[in-house]
Amino acid sequence: MLADGFHDVPPGKVATVVTHLEMTAQAAPRPVPEPESITLDRVATPDLDWYRDLFQRVGGQDWLWFSRLNMNDAELSAILNAPEVELYALMAGDHSAGLVELDFRDRDTCELAFFGVTPDLIGAGAGRFMMNHAIARAWSRPIRRFTVHTCTLDSPAALPFYRRSGFVPIRQQVEIADDPRLTGKLPRDSGRHIPIFD
Known part of the structure; x- marks a missing residue:
């Protein structure tokens, strides 16, 4: 447990406040027009290069998503190909533009x-x-909780979006990790809202 007050973040690291949220009953769908020329397709056996590319285009450049970039092929494949994991890509024609x-x-x-x-x-x-x-897919199974977390490395719109979607914040944590811009996992100009301390 962190004591009150300021705590130095070591050089070469990034710190973020992580907010955990949950939904304990299926939320009603929010009205939205069906997007034109866009589909949400299940990807049963994702190619790892394809996945990493989409992961970086969605969250790497602007928001410093890096956790999956730290995994080797075997670690990442074990998650994405687990029978209990479902991966969906938002497709605009033949171009992937979203990740669930x-x-x-x-x-x-x-x-x-x-x-x-x-x-x-x-x-x-x-x-x-x-x-x-x-939400519909998650609650199509016999679950009791649907969870998500977001952090201060994400878009500031993420937390309000999850709350509007029916998730409720339940706890916060502070996470410290190697700065992916200094380890070579992401370009140095990624996540410009987060300063680099090297």
Whole structure:
């Protein structure tokens, strides 16, 4: 438990406040027009290079998503190919532009492990469209909780979006990790809202 007051973040690290949220009963879908020329497709056996590319386009450049970039092929493949993990891609024609990852590996729980759209679709209703499908799919199984977490490395719109979708904040944590811009996992100009201390 952290004591009150300021705590130094070591050079080469990033610190973030993580907010955990949950939904304990299926939320009603939010009204959204069906996007034109866009589908949400299940990806049963994702190619790892394809997945990493989409992961970075959704969250790497602007928001410093890096956890999956730290995994080797075997670690990442074990998650994405687990029978209890469902991966969906928002497709605009033959171009992937959004990511929904549902993880049912914990009993009675579905975790929305990753969720987001590429910058060109922010504000277009694609997120609400994807969330309506994610909620319906999560609660199609006999779960008691649907969970998600967001952090201060994400878009500031993420937390209000999850709350509007029916999730309720239940706890916060502070996470400290190696800065992915200094380890070579992301370009140095990624996540410009977070300063680099090297």
